[in-house]
Amino acid sequence: MNFGRWFTGLCIVLIAAEGFAVGLREEAPDFTLKSLEGSNLRLEEYRGQVVLINFWASWCGPCRQEMPVLDRLHHRYEDTGFAVLGVNVEGDPEMAREIVDKTHVTFPILLDDGQKVSELYSLEAMPSTVVIDRDGVIRYIHHGYKPGDEAKYVEVIKELIKE
Protein backbone atom coordinates (compact mmCIF):
# COMPACT_ATOMS: atom_id res chain seq x y z
CA MET A 1 0.00 0.00 0.00
CA ASN A 2 2.79 2.40 0.90
CA PHE A 3 4.62 1.58 -2.29
CA GLY A 4 1.42 2.13 -4.30
CA ARG A 5 0.85 5.55 -2.77
CA TRP A 6 4.48 6.48 -3.21
CA PHE A 7 4.45 5.45 -6.83
CA THR A 8 1.20 7.32 -7.49
CA GLY A 9 2.61 10.42 -5.82
CA LEU A 10 5.75 10.19 -7.90
CA CYS A 11 3.73 9.90 -11.09
CA ILE A 12 1.66 12.94 -10.14
CA VAL A 13 4.79 14.96 -9.39
CA LEU A 14 6.42 13.92 -12.67
CA ILE A 15 3.30 14.65 -14.67
CA ALA A 16 2.82 17.99 -12.93
CA ALA A 17 6.45 18.90 -13.53
CA GLU A 18 6.14 17.89 -17.15
CA GLY A 19 2.91 19.86 -17.44
CA PHE A 20 4.66 23.10 -16.53
CA ALA A 21 5.48 24.18 -20.05
CA VAL A 22 8.15 26.61 -19.02
CA GLY A 23 11.09 25.00 -17.33
CA LEU A 24 14.13 25.90 -15.32
CA ARG A 25 16.96 27.56 -17.23
CA GLU A 26 14.59 28.55 -20.03
CA GLU A 27 13.94 32.11 -21.09
CA ALA A 28 10.83 33.43 -19.36
CA PRO A 29 8.09 34.09 -21.94
CA ASP A 30 7.60 37.81 -22.35
CA PHE A 31 4.23 39.42 -21.79
CA THR A 32 2.57 42.81 -21.34
CA LEU A 33 -0.40 43.16 -19.00
CA LYS A 34 -2.44 46.01 -17.62
CA SER A 35 -1.83 46.72 -13.96
CA LEU A 36 -4.48 47.47 -11.39
CA GLU A 37 -3.26 51.08 -11.43
CA GLY A 38 -4.00 51.35 -15.15
CA SER A 39 -0.49 51.33 -16.60
CA ASN A 40 0.81 48.58 -18.88
CA LEU A 41 3.79 46.62 -17.62
CA ARG A 42 6.03 44.42 -19.72
CA LEU A 43 8.19 41.66 -18.26
CA GLU A 44 11.08 42.34 -20.61
CA GLU A 45 11.41 45.88 -19.28
CA TYR A 46 12.46 44.35 -15.98
CA ARG A 47 15.52 42.79 -17.60
CA GLY A 48 18.47 43.53 -15.37
CA GLN A 49 16.44 42.92 -12.23
CA VAL A 50 15.60 39.72 -10.42
CA VAL A 51 11.85 39.24 -10.81
CA LEU A 52 9.48 37.11 -8.80
CA ILE A 53 6.18 36.49 -10.58
CA ASN A 54 3.38 35.23 -8.39
CA PHE A 55 0.24 33.90 -10.05
CA TRP A 56 -2.78 34.12 -7.76
CA ALA A 57 -6.55 34.11 -7.65
CA SER A 58 -9.06 35.69 -5.27
CA TRP A 59 -10.60 32.32 -4.35
CA CYS A 60 -7.22 30.88 -3.34
CA GLY A 61 -6.61 30.92 0.41
CA PRO A 62 -2.86 30.17 0.31
CA CYS A 63 -2.51 32.97 -2.26
CA ARG A 64 -3.98 35.50 0.16
CA GLN A 65 -1.75 34.14 2.91
CA GLU A 66 1.34 34.42 0.76
CA MET A 67 0.84 37.91 -0.65
CA PRO A 68 1.81 39.90 2.46
CA VAL A 69 4.94 37.76 2.71
CA LEU A 70 5.85 38.62 -0.87
CA ASP A 71 5.18 42.28 -0.14
CA ARG A 72 7.75 42.18 2.66
CA LEU A 73 10.28 40.60 0.32
CA HIS A 74 9.48 43.27 -2.26
CA HIS A 75 10.25 46.05 0.21
CA ARG A 76 13.30 44.36 1.66
CA TYR A 77 15.09 43.73 -1.60
CA GLU A 78 13.75 46.23 -4.12
CA ASP A 79 16.72 48.56 -3.69
CA THR A 80 19.04 45.75 -4.71
CA GLY A 81 17.36 45.24 -8.09
CA PHE A 82 14.50 42.95 -7.20
CA ALA A 83 10.86 43.23 -8.19
CA VAL A 84 7.70 41.31 -7.41
CA LEU A 85 4.89 41.11 -9.94
CA GLY A 86 1.55 39.65 -8.93
CA VAL A 87 -0.54 38.25 -11.77
CA ASN A 88 -4.21 37.83 -11.04
CA VAL A 89 -5.33 34.96 -13.23
CA GLU A 90 -9.00 35.93 -13.14
CA GLY A 91 -8.39 39.24 -14.90
CA ASP A 92 -11.21 40.86 -12.89
CA PRO A 93 -10.09 44.23 -11.52
CA GLU A 94 -12.89 44.38 -8.93
CA MET A 95 -12.00 41.06 -7.32
CA ALA A 96 -8.29 41.83 -7.50
CA ARG A 97 -8.82 45.25 -5.93
CA GLU A 98 -10.80 43.68 -3.08
CA ILE A 99 -7.95 41.31 -2.21
CA VAL A 100 -5.31 44.03 -2.57
CA ASP A 101 -7.29 46.25 -0.20
CA LYS A 102 -7.49 43.43 2.34
CA THR A 103 -3.86 42.37 2.11
CA HIS A 104 -2.41 45.90 1.68
CA VAL A 105 0.22 44.75 -0.80
CA THR A 106 2.07 47.41 -2.74
CA PHE A 107 3.84 45.47 -5.49
CA PRO A 108 2.32 45.77 -8.98
CA ILE A 109 -0.74 43.63 -9.59
CA LEU A 110 -1.28 42.66 -13.21
CA LEU A 111 -4.58 41.49 -14.65
CA ASP A 112 -4.38 38.45 -16.90
CA ASP A 113 -7.52 39.23 -18.84
CA GLY A 114 -8.18 36.27 -21.10
CA GLN A 115 -5.76 34.05 -19.15
CA LYS A 116 -3.21 34.31 -21.95
CA VAL A 117 -0.21 34.59 -19.64
CA SER A 118 -1.54 31.80 -17.43
CA GLU A 119 -1.65 29.60 -20.54
CA LEU A 120 1.79 30.78 -21.58
CA TYR A 121 3.18 29.62 -18.24
CA SER A 122 0.89 26.56 -18.16
CA LEU A 123 -0.13 26.93 -14.55
CA GLU A 124 -0.96 23.71 -12.78
CA ALA A 125 -1.24 24.92 -9.22
CA MET A 126 -2.36 28.02 -7.36
CA PRO A 127 -0.45 29.95 -6.29
CA SER A 128 2.53 29.47 -8.57
CA THR A 129 5.74 31.39 -8.16
CA VAL A 130 8.41 31.84 -10.78
CA VAL A 131 11.73 33.56 -10.09
CA ILE A 132 13.61 35.02 -13.03
CA ASP A 133 17.21 36.15 -13.03
CA ARG A 134 18.65 39.36 -14.44
CA ASP A 135 19.06 37.81 -17.88
CA GLY A 136 15.41 36.84 -18.11
CA VAL A 137 16.02 33.16 -17.40
CA ILE A 138 13.72 31.14 -15.13
CA ARG A 139 15.72 29.93 -12.17
CA TYR A 140 13.13 28.71 -9.67
CA ILE A 141 9.55 27.49 -9.82
CA HIS A 142 7.37 26.83 -6.81
CA HIS A 143 3.86 25.43 -6.67
CA GLY A 144 1.49 26.20 -3.83
CA TYR A 145 2.33 27.92 -0.57
CA LYS A 146 2.55 27.01 3.07
CA PRO A 147 4.08 29.14 5.83
CA GLY A 148 7.82 28.71 5.78
CA ASP A 149 8.15 28.42 2.01
CA GLU A 150 9.40 32.00 1.94
CA ALA A 151 12.70 30.84 3.40
CA LYS A 152 13.44 29.17 0.09
CA TYR A 153 12.39 32.31 -1.79
CA VAL A 154 14.84 34.37 0.25
CA GLU A 155 17.62 31.89 -0.44
CA VAL A 156 17.00 32.01 -4.18
CA ILE A 157 16.57 35.79 -4.31
CA LYS A 158 19.81 36.42 -2.42
CA GLU A 159 21.69 34.05 -4.69
CA LEU A 160 20.38 35.71 -7.84
CA ILE A 161 20.89 39.26 -6.55
CA LYS A 162 24.55 38.44 -5.93
CA GLU A 163 25.05 37.20 -9.51
Next chain:
Amino acid sequence: MQGIAIRTLIARRLAVVLLATMSVSAAGAAAESLDTEMEDVKKALLELKRDLVILEEDLLFPASSQVAVFLSMDLGEFFQLDAVTVKLNGKEVAHHLYTDKQVDALYRGGIQKLFIGNIKQGGNRITAFFTGRGPSGRDYRRATTVAFEKSFEPTFVELAISDSTAKYQPEFTSAVSN
Protein backbone atom coordinates in the same frame (compact mmCIF):
# COMPACT_ATOMS: atom_id res chain seq x y z
CA MET B 1 89.88 43.66 -25.00
CA GLN B 2 87.62 45.39 -22.59
CA GLY B 3 86.12 47.40 -25.43
CA ILE B 4 85.45 44.22 -27.39
CA ALA B 5 83.82 42.66 -24.32
CA ILE B 6 81.57 45.68 -23.84
CA ARG B 7 80.68 45.70 -27.52
CA THR B 8 79.92 42.01 -27.33
CA LEU B 9 77.82 42.54 -24.26
CA ILE B 10 75.90 45.37 -25.88
CA ALA B 11 75.45 43.37 -29.05
CA ARG B 12 74.18 40.40 -27.10
CA ARG B 13 71.77 42.58 -25.14
CA LEU B 14 70.55 44.26 -28.32
CA ALA B 15 69.97 40.85 -29.84
CA VAL B 16 67.94 39.78 -26.80
CA VAL B 17 65.83 42.94 -26.97
CA LEU B 18 65.32 42.51 -30.69
CA LEU B 19 64.30 38.89 -30.26
CA ALA B 20 61.90 39.81 -27.47
CA THR B 21 60.39 42.58 -29.57
CA MET B 22 60.03 40.26 -32.53
CA SER B 23 58.38 37.59 -30.43
CA VAL B 24 56.00 40.15 -28.91
CA SER B 25 55.26 41.44 -32.39
CA ALA B 26 54.70 37.90 -33.59
CA ALA B 27 52.44 37.21 -30.62
CA GLY B 28 50.77 40.57 -31.18
CA ALA B 29 50.38 39.83 -34.85
CA ALA B 30 48.92 36.42 -34.02
CA ALA B 31 46.57 37.98 -31.50
CA GLU B 32 45.57 40.63 -33.99
CA SER B 33 44.97 37.99 -36.60
CA LEU B 34 42.79 36.07 -34.12
CA ASP B 35 40.83 39.23 -33.30
CA THR B 36 40.27 39.87 -36.98
CA GLU B 37 39.15 36.31 -37.48
CA MET B 38 36.71 36.56 -34.60
CA GLU B 39 35.30 39.79 -35.96
CA ASP B 40 34.86 38.14 -39.34
CA VAL B 41 33.09 35.20 -37.75
CA LYS B 42 30.79 37.51 -35.77
CA LYS B 43 30.01 39.50 -38.91
CA ALA B 44 29.28 36.31 -40.86
CA LEU B 45 27.03 35.12 -38.04
CA LEU B 46 25.04 38.34 -38.08
CA GLU B 47 24.66 38.16 -41.83
CA LEU B 48 23.55 34.55 -41.57
CA LYS B 49 21.00 35.43 -38.93
CA ARG B 50 19.68 38.24 -41.09
CA ASP B 51 19.40 35.92 -44.08
CA LEU B 52 17.59 33.31 -41.99
CA VAL B 53 15.03 35.85 -40.80
CA ILE B 54 14.36 36.98 -44.35
CA LEU B 55 14.16 33.39 -45.57
CA GLU B 56 11.77 32.49 -42.78
CA GLU B 57 9.54 35.39 -43.70
CA ASP B 58 9.62 34.48 -47.37
CA LEU B 59 8.71 30.88 -46.60
CA LEU B 60 6.01 31.60 -44.02
CA PHE B 61 4.62 34.71 -45.67
CA PRO B 62 5.10 34.52 -49.44
CA ALA B 63 4.70 37.81 -51.27
CA SER B 64 1.52 36.72 -53.04
CA SER B 65 -0.37 36.45 -49.75
CA GLN B 66 1.70 38.58 -47.38
CA VAL B 67 0.20 41.49 -45.55
CA ALA B 68 2.06 43.47 -42.93
CA VAL B 69 0.56 46.12 -40.66
CA PHE B 70 2.73 48.87 -39.16
CA LEU B 71 2.00 51.53 -36.58
CA SER B 72 3.58 54.96 -36.36
CA MET B 73 2.93 58.05 -34.28
CA ASP B 74 3.44 61.69 -35.03
CA LEU B 75 3.75 63.96 -31.99
CA GLY B 76 1.05 62.47 -29.77
CA GLU B 77 0.21 65.50 -27.70
CA PHE B 78 -3.52 64.83 -27.98
CA PHE B 79 -3.46 61.09 -27.47
CA GLN B 80 -1.76 58.77 -24.99
CA LEU B 81 -1.79 55.35 -26.60
CA ASP B 82 -2.74 52.40 -24.41
CA ALA B 83 -3.68 49.56 -26.74
CA VAL B 84 -4.27 48.67 -30.37
CA THR B 85 -6.39 45.84 -31.74
CA VAL B 86 -6.29 44.86 -35.40
CA LYS B 87 -9.01 42.90 -37.13
CA LEU B 88 -8.54 41.43 -40.55
CA ASN B 89 -11.76 40.65 -42.37
CA GLY B 90 -13.56 40.71 -39.03
CA LYS B 91 -11.17 38.40 -37.23
CA GLU B 92 -8.85 39.69 -34.51
CA VAL B 93 -5.26 39.13 -35.56
CA ALA B 94 -3.31 41.40 -33.27
CA HIS B 95 -3.71 43.02 -29.89
CA HIS B 96 -0.98 45.02 -28.24
CA LEU B 97 -0.70 46.83 -24.93
CA TYR B 98 1.84 49.65 -24.82
CA THR B 99 4.14 50.50 -21.96
CA ASP B 100 5.40 54.04 -21.43
CA LYS B 101 8.76 53.08 -22.95
CA GLN B 102 7.13 51.70 -26.06
CA VAL B 103 4.98 54.79 -26.51
CA ASP B 104 8.07 56.95 -26.08
CA ALA B 105 9.82 54.93 -28.77
CA LEU B 106 6.91 55.56 -31.14
CA TYR B 107 6.98 59.30 -30.36
CA ARG B 108 10.66 59.32 -31.24
CA GLY B 109 9.94 57.98 -34.68
CA GLY B 110 9.85 54.24 -34.12
CA ILE B 111 7.63 52.16 -36.37
CA GLN B 112 6.12 49.01 -34.93
CA LYS B 113 5.36 45.92 -36.98
CA LEU B 114 1.98 45.07 -35.48
CA PHE B 115 1.14 42.07 -37.58
CA ILE B 116 2.40 39.98 -40.48
CA GLY B 117 0.28 37.25 -41.98
CA ASN B 118 -1.28 35.72 -45.06
CA ILE B 119 -4.51 36.72 -46.73
CA LYS B 120 -6.33 35.74 -49.90
CA GLN B 121 -5.95 37.77 -53.03
CA GLY B 122 -8.79 40.06 -53.86
CA GLY B 123 -10.88 42.26 -51.58
CA ASN B 124 -9.90 42.50 -47.89
CA ARG B 125 -10.60 44.82 -44.98
CA ILE B 126 -8.48 45.87 -42.02
CA THR B 127 -9.92 47.64 -39.00
CA ALA B 128 -7.76 49.00 -36.23
CA PHE B 129 -9.09 50.03 -32.81
CA PHE B 130 -7.07 52.48 -30.77
CA THR B 131 -7.59 52.83 -27.02
CA GLY B 132 -5.98 55.45 -24.87
CA ARG B 133 -6.40 58.82 -23.24
CA GLY B 134 -7.48 61.71 -25.38
CA PRO B 135 -7.47 65.46 -24.82
CA SER B 136 -8.16 66.42 -21.22
CA GLY B 137 -7.19 62.94 -20.09
CA ARG B 138 -10.49 61.34 -21.04
CA ASP B 139 -10.72 57.71 -22.15
CA TYR B 140 -10.58 57.56 -25.90
CA ARG B 141 -11.44 54.81 -28.31
CA ARG B 142 -11.34 55.23 -32.06
CA ALA B 143 -11.22 53.00 -35.09
CA THR B 144 -10.05 53.27 -38.63
CA THR B 145 -10.94 50.92 -41.48
CA VAL B 146 -9.28 50.41 -44.80
CA ALA B 147 -10.48 48.21 -47.63
CA PHE B 148 -7.94 47.11 -50.21
CA GLU B 149 -7.29 44.71 -53.03
CA LYS B 150 -4.60 42.13 -52.33
CA SER B 151 -2.39 41.65 -55.36
CA PHE B 152 0.44 39.20 -55.92
CA GLU B 153 2.88 41.63 -54.30
CA PRO B 154 3.37 42.07 -50.54
CA THR B 155 0.88 44.51 -49.06
CA PHE B 156 1.89 46.99 -46.38
CA VAL B 157 -0.67 48.81 -44.29
CA GLU B 158 0.44 51.80 -42.26
CA LEU B 159 -1.66 52.92 -39.32
CA ALA B 160 -0.73 56.40 -38.25
CA ILE B 161 -1.72 58.40 -35.20
CA SER B 162 -1.14 62.11 -35.53
CA ASP B 163 -2.27 65.35 -33.92
CA SER B 164 -4.67 67.61 -35.69
CA THR B 165 -3.76 71.04 -34.36
CA ALA B 166 -6.75 72.52 -36.18
CA LYS B 167 -9.23 70.36 -34.28
CA TYR B 168 -7.14 69.74 -31.13
CA GLN B 169 -7.91 66.07 -31.57
CA PRO B 170 -5.87 63.04 -32.54
CA GLU B 171 -6.30 61.67 -36.03
CA PHE B 172 -6.14 58.01 -36.94
CA THR B 173 -5.36 57.28 -40.55
CA SER B 174 -4.44 54.26 -42.58
CA ALA B 175 -2.65 53.85 -45.89
CA VAL B 176 -2.05 50.82 -48.06
CA SER B 177 0.91 50.26 -50.33
CA ASN B 178 1.74 47.35 -52.59
